[in-house]
Amino acid sequence: MKNTLYLRIAITAVIVLIAALIGHSMWRHYMYSPWTRDGRIRANVVRIAPDVSGLVTAVNVVDNQQVKKGDVLFVIDRARYEDAVEQAKANLAAAQASVAAAQANIDAAKAGTTQSKANFTMYEAQSKRRQGLRDVVSNEDIANAGATAEAARATWDKARAGIEQAIAAQQQALAAVKQAQAALATAELNLQRTEVRAPVDGYVTNLLVRMGDYASAAAPRLALIDSHSFWVDGYFEETKLPHLREGDPVDIRLMSGGVHLHGTVEGVARGIAGAVDPTGNDLLANINPTFNWVRLAQRVPVRVRIDTEHMPAGTVLVAGQTATLIVQPGGRGDAMAQSR
Numbered sequence: 001m002k003n004t005l006y007l008r009i010a011i012t013a014v015i016v017l018i019a020a021l022i023g024h025s026m027w028r029h030y031m032y033s034p035w036t037r038d039g040r041i042r043a044n045v046v047r048i049a050p051d052v053s054g055l056v057t058a059v060n061v062v063d064n065q066q067v068k069k070g071d072v073l074f075v076i077d078r079a080r081y082e083d084a085v086e087q088a089k090a091n092l093a094a095a096q097a098s099v100a101a102a103q104a105n106i107d108a109a110k111a112g113t114t115q116s117k118a119n120f121t122m123y124e125a126q127s128k129r130r131q132g133l134r135d136v137v138s139n140e141d142i143a144n145a146g147a148t149a150e151a152a153r154a155t156w157d158k159a160r161a162g163i164e165q166a167i168a169a170q171q172q173a174l175a176a177v178k179q180a181q182a183a184l185a186t187a188e189l190n191l192q193r194t195e196v197r198a199p200v201d202g203y204v205t206n207l208l209v210r211m212g213d214y215a216s217a218a219a220p221r222l223a224l225i226d227s228h229s230f231w232v233d234g235y236f237e238e239t240k241l242p243h244l245r246e247g248d249p250v251d252i253r254l255m256s257g258g259v260h261l262h263g264t265v266e267g268v269a270r271g272i273a274g275a276v277d278p279t280g281n282d283l284l285a286n287i288n289p290t291f292n293w294v295r296l297a298q299r300v301p302v303r304v305r306i307d308t309e310h311m312p313a314g315t316v317l318v319a320g321q322t323a324t325l326i327v328q329p330g331g332r333g334d335a336m337a338q339s340r
Contacts, residue, residue, distance in 0.1 A: 034244040034327035036236050038299065039252070041321040044229035046200060047220040050076055051193040056213045063207040066227070067198045073222065074196050074209055081191040088187040092180035099177055102170035106163065113160055200226045230317045232263060232304040234325040237297035241268065244327045250304050251326040259315055262307040265327065269301040
């Protein structure tokens with residue numbers, strides 16, 4: 001009887017010990033192993049807004065449609081912008097004509113200056129000859145010859161000033177040409193922007209534009225999910241952060257139906273917002289006067305890159321999906337070798 005009792009006690013003790021070890025192991029796994037059920041599929045969302053305003057004349061996509069970079073999503077009425085291009089072309093032609101006219105004025109001013117210089121040279125020579133013939137030429141003729149020479153000099157100076165003025169007018173006309181060219185480039189760009197195109201490959205989401213709507217510039221009308229930008233944000237408890245490193249392989253299990261994906265830890269967030277404002281109105285520390293007896297570990301975002309090259313066929317990733325993440329510490333070498 002005693003042997004049987006001792007045997008039962010021994011078996012009970014062993015079972016209790018095994019249960020304690022299993023419980024301890026499970027507790028450590030739950031508390032410290034780098035895994036979390038709080039994972040979210042994320043993706044870059046491009047808010048599509050027209051760069052110009054106008055009536056929408058065509059919508060080439062439907063909600064949730066997959067599009068390629070450069071595809072036309074919708075079109076804004078082009079008539080007003082085509083007219084603006086024609087007006088800009090006419091302004092440019094007028095400015096170029098002004099440049100040609102300014103060049104003609106310069107040529108005319110130069111010709112006039114040459115003639116004025118020749119007249120001055122002739123009248124100056126006549127004045128000098130009369131001054132050398134004071135014995136046979138009257139003082140009045142000498143004075144008239146000098147006055148004529150001075151008048152010719154003034155005319156020459158005026159002609160040279162006319163050249164400078166014509167050159168200044170040409171510079172102004174050239175500047176007007178550059179302004180007209182810039183205005184034409186802007187008008188052509190606005191015309192081009194009447195076709196709103198997809199900037200990336202992706203999926204149309206939340207389509208809020210219809211034919212006949214008035215689209216305002218810079219007002220988003222649909223969202224485009226970048227199909228090449230999906231990643232996972234895992235919100236790990238801070239007690240589990242010491243057990244994961246950048247480059248660790250990660251098992252990703254979507255809640256949508258047992259899909260098993262692979263990924264790699266890309267980085268850990270270096271800051272999160274506090275639940276309580278650390279400063280008061282006077283920039284003094286604002287300390288919470290109460291404290292819960294049970295202190296929960298803070299959660300920190302960890303970014304995980306999804307291995308899309310080995311993703312099961314037919315897998316649909318949706319930004320906002322929930323996933324469970326299990327990090328495999330120490331598997332960085334294997335993961336890097338596979339990636340190579």
